[in-house]
Amino acid sequence: MGTPTGPVVAVLDYGAANMVSIGQALVVAGARVVVATDASGLLGADAIVVPGVGAAAPAMAHLRERGLVEPLREWVRAGRPCLGICLGVQLFFDRSDEADAETLGVLAGRTVPLREAPTLPHIGWNTVEAVRPHPLFEGIPDGSHFYFVHSYAPVPADESVVVARTTHGRPFVSAVACGSVYGLQFHPEKSAEAGLRLLANFLSLVAADAGVATQVA
């Protein structure tokens, strides 16, 4: 498990997000974790993780206040690895219907409320169904359960970024990948063994990308 030679992952701290769990889970999966509260925190990182629970507008306000919006866009334009979780992946798209917030716009599309959901928020363990094979899900059987807590989900303009879908009422996009930008609508850090495996897979992709020597779990 945790090795001091793993990739350096900067976890963005921009307010109310649950930082403890994602940081600990990344460490268990083999990362060296730094917490970034501003752009200087990204120096020396091999990858960025954008966590997040809560609402899009205050999250964007926090990112602006801390001068993180442009550095994040630059990071993605440079093709460097970035993982958005829950609200984090929603922020990657152009806009969110939640308070009609303008978001980062590194992926084309918008975030919309879950439609025809029998319960809202969508809270609990749901199955994630592969749309196409992806190394993020290496070793994880198709249809495994992951933990969700949300009421919105992104609708990518480009279908080719969709990696997996999940159904709660209607199907929605639960995982995306575009180059080195990855996004998960569920919480791998709260999804027991399957979640830790997914984070380890992410670190393998980061290591391959950065060319750093690593041994992940």
Place this chain on the structure above:
Amino acid sequence: MLARRVIPCLDVANGRVVKGTRFVDLTDEGDPAELAERYAHEGADEIVFLDIAAAPEGRSTMLEVVRRTASRAFVPLTVGGGVRSVDEMRDVLRAGADKVSFNTAAVARPELLTACAERFGSQAVVCAIDARRLPHDEGAERIWEVVTHGGRRPTELDAVTWAVRVVQLGAGELLVTSMDRDGTRSGFDTELLRAISSRVRVPVIASGGASGPADFVAAVRDGGADAVLAASIFHRRMHSIDSVKQAMAAAGLPVRPVKEAVA
């Protein structure tokens, strides 16, 4: 498909898991973080910590418990008991909890639910409703009354009306405990659960009365619960999380298998 959750509940007093009935005859049952980790390995879908002492001096102890648990058990954590402000909720979330459950504080100051939901999102705000059946009067409108302080204090609030109201105020989930059934192992009050789950769109967690796997099935099938919580039957190893989930699966309910093969 969304799985129905099975949730062990740990009563915590001064940093230790305790067992007992209504604050009396408490016995020490071990370290909360260790027990939570064990339950996570045994397939718990979530862990609930209830701080039953909930004394101000115990809060830092509880935060430490949450911190230690969040670094070892990678499943959702809910903390209830003694949180009375937005700042206190922030501290609990930053320690690693995913949700905070409000009970007495919500009855005393319902606007607290709104303030917390606006700050952290309604998904993080659980409202615990302890309900007790009223003596039956012909034509009575109220069947269940909300009680607080561990069931000792009546509020005159109708439980179903209160459930609808707290959801409007911002609660994203309801933890519904039947005080008539709590600790009795006579099964969940599925009428109470159905009366509430049929009126709200948020998930309902059933609590109070579990005696065995069949009760979990009934809470979901008859009560409309999304999740089922129990304490003593798991602590005393009368039933395992696996045996409960197997019974639920056999009844056709979607569950997350205890062991999903990860290669």
